[in-house]
Amino acid sequence: MSAATTATRAPAPARAVTAAGVLAGTRTLIAFGLRRDRVRLPVWILALFLCTLSTVGNYRTLYAGPEDRASVAATMDSPAGLAMTGPRHYLDAYGFGAMTGHQMLGFMAVLVALMSILTVTRHTRDEEETNRAELVRSTVVGRHAHLAAALSVAVLANLVLALLLAVGLGAMGLGAGGSLLYGASHAAVGIVFACVAAVTAQITAQTRGASGTALAVVGLAYVLRAAGDAGGDDALSWLSPIGWVQRTYVYVDDRWWPLLLCLVLAVLCAGAGFVLSTRRDVGAGLRAPRTGSPVASGALTRPLGFALRLHRSMLAGFGAGVFLMGAMYGSILGQADEMLKDIDPIQEALRKTGGTMAESFASMVMVVLAVVASVYVVMAALRPRSEENAGRAEPLLATGLSRARWAGSHLAVSLAGGTLLLLLAGLGIGVAGAASSGDAGLVLSLTGAALAYAPALWVTTGVAAVLFGWLPRAAQAAWAVPVYAFVAGYLGPLLRFPGWTKNVSPFGHVPQLPSAEMNWTPSAVLTLVAAGLLWLGLEGFRRRDLECT
Structure with missing residues (x-):
């Protein structure tokens, strides 16, 4: 009886994971994310846009004369007033544009940050918490596709808002250059906090925890900005992204370079989010859940x-x-x-x-x-x-x-x-x-x-x-x-x-x-x-x- 021999086939060499591989399916997930948010994001964007335009129109009605604006500037020149609005330099030439940047930019930055954070956590951590991400990743979808798609949707939303604000405020006669900077400032701070949410989404396994941690960062940024402006300590305000966009001094000096700080921080946070996502399993967070009692309490x-x-x-x-x-x-x-x-x-x-x-x-x-x-x-x-x-x-x-x-x-x-x-x-x-x-x-x-x-x-x-x-x-x-x-x-x-x-x-x-x-x-x-x-x-x-x- 003869024995048949078979040649042992050598295993195929493992293919290196390419950038295209880890991002496979990103375009499809972006389209899917935009489809899911086809109502939510337009409502956010239109609400922020119309709120800004109505407020600026209200300024023109309430403070039509230069003496009215000078009176408002005088009342705002106090620690409490500056804490609620922005840096004192806006008060030097308090026209309608300076009034808009001074009173609206810090407040709107918080709302734009909220929109961005909720968008990112909705398309990342919420997908994992409901086990949809694991199902999607079982197909030809790269490891970083979900996070990249979520950030892309948030960036697109912020850019659309920035364009609407630039066009709308420019049409109201506030100046094309200042209006473009005003819109870009909103986009910059929104993108920063979207990337912050990309980091917090890796830390905790719950959507509310990820959103809450990111919102706590927003609160800290606002407090630092308010404390710095109220106390005249620019060092504190320069620790806050909200302080950065306010120090563009839109419609006053029109400085673009503080937005570069937002860009650098956004890139660093986004990179950290992608790196941290490789250190954990799907559905889990970097922070280990606290060990509970073996017996549930009566409550x-x-x-x-x-x-x-x-x-x-x-x-x-x-x-x-x-x-x-x-x-x-x-x-x-x-x-x-x-x-x-x-x-x-x-x-x-x-x-x-x-x-x-x-x-x-x-x-x-x-x-x-x-x-x-x-x-x-x-x-x-x-x-x-x-x-x-x-x-x-x-x-x-x-x-x-x-x-x-x-x-x-x-x-x-x-x-x-x-x-x-x-x-x-x-x-x-x-x-x-x-x-x-x-x-x-x-x-x-x-x-x-x-x-x-x-x-x-x-x-x-x-x-x-x-x-x-x-x-x-x-x-x-x-x-x-x-x-x-x-x-x-x-x-x-x-x-x-x-x-x-x-x-x-x-x-x-x-x-x-x-x-x-x-x-x-x-x-x-x-x-x-x-x-x-x-x-x-x-x-x-x-x-x-x-x-x-």
Whole structure:
């Protein structure tokens, strides 16, 4: 019997991974990302664009004469005023362009950073957390394709915004060169924080953790900028990307070179994000999850305790934010008379609220703080929708846990958490206001004024609950409540909106404490409306099928 022999085939040499290989599929993922964000990004871009143009148009109406602008410049030339706006050099020639760069650039930079961060984490960490990235990577898709596509979508969004701002402001007569720099500054700071999000997305395994860490960097950048401008210490402001774009001195000196710092930082952060992504597994983060107890605590075995555990990080972040925001506004209460005495539209709006100048100003500020708290309320109330989409709700509801207890636990955290945020915001503005004005009674009165908005927040939770229960695919429409509340409640008096526009919002029915008297009837009605909406939302959720994506 003869034995057959076969030649052993040598293994093929391993092919080196090329740049094209690790980025394979990037163009397809960019197109897919733009398709997914076909509504979200245009809404962001148009909102930022129209907000800027309407504000500039408002400046032309409110401060038409040079003496009006000089008066505003004088009121802004204080530590508190500079902390809220930008560096003092803008005040030297306070035309409409300088006013736009001084008052708008730092504020808009935060919003552009928020858009960029949410875009990057949505297309990177959220894809991994929902296990879609692993499925996509099982095809011919490179390791870096997801991150490259996410950054590309964010960069494209920022460039489109920059182009719109340059064209729009140039058409309003602010100057082509300055308008182009103004738009480029927005794109530069947005791209920087998009790349920061590319790094934070590698650190933690949760989308909220990645977004929260990146937003904390934005907050740190804003605080450094504000501290540097208020104290006259440029060294602190030069540590912040927001400080860099403000020091382009758009419409004043039109300096382009600070944007190079943004470009360098963006490249470094993007490179770090790509390198760090090779040091971890898909779906995991560089930071190892903390080892938990082998036995769950009593609270975690109950729906409310478990919901609170899921919400605690976001609640803590918002709590710190609203307290600091309240403290910033409170720090200028003692100077409110001097800062606002020559601004006729604001004086007219404040006179309608009644009370002293400090009390009237505090009443207007309360609307802003309440709107920020309502942002958390909407996010918390829509958390059940996220759990449902991710497929985590179905296994829980397959047990003896009822739908009402599961969804109601998240809504309860939204209700209680929003109230807690109002308490912290009131304490922040009250303590700082008492220190700046020397009136210790402001602590109690301003804390009560903030808590008066609790029923309006509860109505906001109810609206989100109804949409989640009956129209889950339209649940994101709940964001219209805080957006409209800000436009009608804060900008409405300044822009002289008709009175009925304010009454459409639940926030418009809240007594404007401390300048006005407390009226318990609207609060009682809002509470009853909130209870009805919550019941209706839970009833709708009980009747419909679960939807998983």
